[in-house]
Amino acid sequence: MPPPQSPKQNRMLAALSLADYTHLLPLLELVSMPAGYVIYEIGLPIRYLYFPTTCIVTRLYETENGACTQIGIIGNEGVVDISVLFGGESSHARVIVQSTGEAYRIKTGLLKSEFEAGTELRHFLLRFAHALMIQTEQIAVSNRYHTVDQQLAYFLLMSLDRLSGNELHITHEQAGIMLGVRRESVTVAANKLHMAGAIHCRRGHIAIADRNQLEASAGENYKIVKEEYERLLETYVSSATHFGRLPEKQFKRFFQSIK
Amino acid sequence: MPPPQSPKQNRMLAALSLADYTHLLPLLELVSMPAGYVIYEIGLPIRYLYFPTTCIVTRLYETENGACTQIGIIGNEGVVDISVLFGGESSHARVIVQSTGEAYRIKTGLLKSEFEAGTELRHFLLRFAHALMIQTEQIAVSNRYHTVDQQLAYFLLMSLDRLSGNELHITHEQAGIMLGVRRESVTVAANKLHMAGAIHCRRGHIAIADRNQLEASAGENYKIVKEEYERLLETYVSSATHFGRLPEKQFKRFFQSIK
DNA sequence: GTACCTATGTGTGTCGCCGTACAGAACCAC
DNA sequence: GTGGTTCTGTACGGCGACACACATAGGTAC
Numbered sequence: 359m360p361p362p363q364s365p366k367q368n369r370m371l372a373a374l375s376l377a378d379y380t381h382l383l384p385l386l387e388l389v390s391m392p393a394g395y396v397i398y399e400i401g402l403p404i405r406y407l408y409f410p411t412t413c414i415v416t417r418l419y420e421t422e423n424g425a426c427t428q429i430g431i432i433g434n435e436g437v438v439d440i441s442v443l444f445g446g447e448s449s450h451a452r453v454i455v456q457s458t459g460e461a462y463r464i465k466t467g468l469l470k471s472e473f474e475a476g477t478e479l480r481h482f483l484l485r486f487a488h489a490l491m492i493q494t495e496q497i498a499v500s501n502r503y504h505t506v507d508q509q510l511a512y513f514l515l516m517s518l519d520r521l522s523g524n525e526l527h528i529t530h531e532q533a534g535i536m537l538g539v540r541r542e543s544v545t546v547a548a549n550k551l552h553m554a555g556a557i558h559c560r561r562g563h564i565a566i567a568d569r570n571q572l573e574a575s576a577g578e579n580y581k582i583v584k585e586e587y588e589r590l591l592e593t594y595v596s597s598a599t600h601f602g603r604l605p606e607k608q609f610k611r612f613f614q615s616i617k
Numbered sequence: 618m619p620p621p622q623s624p625k626q627n628r629m630l631a632a633l634s635l636a637d638y639t640h641l642l643p644l645l646e647l648v649s650m651p652a653g654y655v656i657y658e659i660g661l662p663i664r665y666l667y668f669p670t671t672c673i674v675t676r677l678y679e680t681e682n683g684a685c686t687q688i689g690i691i692g693n694e695g696v697v698d699i700s701v702l703f704g705g706e707s708s709h710a711r712v713i714v715q716s717t718g719e720a721y722r723i724k725t726g727l728l729k730s731e732f733e734a735g736t737e738l739r740h741f742l743l744r745f746a747h748a749l750m751i752q753t754e755q756i757a758v759s760n761r762y763h764t765v766d767q768q769l770a771y772f773l774l775m776s777l778d779r780l781s782g783n784e785l786h787i788t789h790e791q792a793g794i795m796l797g798v799r800r801e802s803v804t805v806a807a808n809k810l811h812m813a814g815a816i817h818c819r820r821g822h823i824a825i826a827d828r829n830q831l832e833a834s835a836g837e838n839y840k841i842v843k844e845e846y847e848r849l850l851e852t853y854v855s856s857a858t859h860f861g862r863l864p865e866k867q868f869k870r871f872f873q874s875i876k
Numbered sequence: 877g878t879a880c881c882t883a884t885g886t887g888t889g890t891c892g893c894c895g896t897a898c899a900g901a902a903c904c905a906c
Numbered sequence: 907g908t909g910g911t912t913c914t915g916t917a918c919g920g921c922g923a924c925a926c927a928c929a930t931a932g933g934t935a936c
Binding site: 425429441474481487488491492494498501503538578586593 | 709733744841
Binding site: 539542 | 903
């Protein structure tokens with residue numbers, strides 16, 4: 359039960375051993391992430407990495423003529439943008455905040471050193487990268503075979519899995535940009551999902567009405583990615599038993615010291 | 618100038634420092650890779666990783682109803698399948714040999730140890746993973762926005778970059794499976810590219826007639842990925858200057874000892 | 877050469893999404 | 907309330923790819 363506004367709201371950070379976590383803590387800086395804020399622009403260097411806590415973040419690929427597609431969505435289970443740890447010097451995608459919230463950021467060089475040092479953190483980062491790859495692969499398949507309805511359902515589920523409520527603050531226009539389709543197509547797709555009883559729409563908001571129905575509308579795509587992310591979180595938890603192995607007293611003292 | 622049938626035909630292996638290379642060498646096993654051979658089946662454990670030398674390999678994503686899409690193509694610049702190094706226990710994609718040739722394989726556990734050990738090899742592997750991610754992202758975009766003509770052009774270029782000749786031994790049917798489109802669509806697209814003077818077709822073969830024209834037909838997609846792979850190869854080369862720093866005599870002896 | 881199999885070329889109707897245009901509805905500021 | 911702005915719903919023509927059907931050509935075995 360992490361206190362409000364703690365780095366532990368990010369599940370990857372929460373899973374770190376106490377030693378690693380306390381080592382990392384002074385390097386982290388809380389920042390607020392307003393929706394629409396462009397975290398990285400294509401081609402510009404990546405100065406900070408961000409561990410989202412309450413915000414969610416979208417990786418968009420933009421073509422030469424300005425058309426976009428979402429190639430990944432990241433919430434409190436991960437970090438953006440991991441590509442810099444793999445030797446990418448600048449961002450090759452545009453990364454923006456999709457849903458207002460907060461994140462902890464760390465200087466690129468610092469996290470890179472931690473990554474190189476080969477702590478448990480590296481293990482988590484690699485595991486997370488794997489989940490992200492699967493997400494991108496699914497989107498590739500989805501873009502070929504699935505209808506807009508299915509893709510919208512998938513997008514809503516992925517977004518709402520990373521938020522506390524069951525309502526998304528987004529317009530059809532914004533959803534269209536994410537999916538790489540017209541605003542009108544989103545409207546039509548949203549109506550279909552509404553007819554099926556899966557969602558409920560208000561101006562600028564989309565809420566889940568029946569989660570099972572929505573998952574059924576999304577198809578296998580969501581199921582596969584969801585499973586992979588559950589495995590990812592299990593990875594975190596099973597490593598987090600480090601906590602349990604520490605002497606109880608020491609653990610409590612540490613835990614309180616970190617605000 | 619690596620001799621024929623040397624692991625050095627794989628550019629990642631060739632770029633390793635002499636020490637790392639000689640350390641790895643006894644762990645490698647030459648295997649022949651006939652076209653169509655299924656290297657990994659979805660859900661099955663990954664027992665070996667493969668460093669292609671003269672073959673090329675395709676990562677395919679298969680949906681529940683059997684439809685496929687290529688999500689990556691790998692030749693002598695890399696290794697399959699890297700996902701196991703990131704904590705994936707089994708393959709989530711089907712990986713098959715697209716073009717007959719050879720590869721060196723290594724037991725999963727062994728390469729995993731090397732990777733964990735944090736040698737220069739890890740640096741290359743991560744760099745390669747990055748290029749692969751960009752490839753997948755491009756395919757995601759391509760599947761949304763590009764015509765079959767463009768995708769076919771992209772596919773041909775990516776394949777032929779990884780082969781010695783300028784002709785691909787492939788039928789329209791096979792290309793259709795890779796791209797996730799019908800055979801007829803490939804035929805039509807191939808004819809368009811032929812009309813544009815970009816390619817030349819024979820039964821079961823597609824050859825480049827005018828590379829510039831073909832690149833123009835493929836669009837920005839290819840350009841971006843190509844640049845990333847060139848950066849990858851530069852990474853290899855700049856690290857390979859390790860060779861230069863070794864005493865000349867020692868270098869020669871080592872080089873000859875490794876067949 | 878003949879027969880057969882596989883690969884390629886072409887045509888027709890359907891479907892999903894796009895581009896464009898426009899009307900109505902929700903919300904906000906005053 | 908009123909007016910303006912933003913968001914949402916609907917319609918129509920066009921295009922690219924699909925599914926299916928079938929014709930033709932290249933290559934191979936005998």
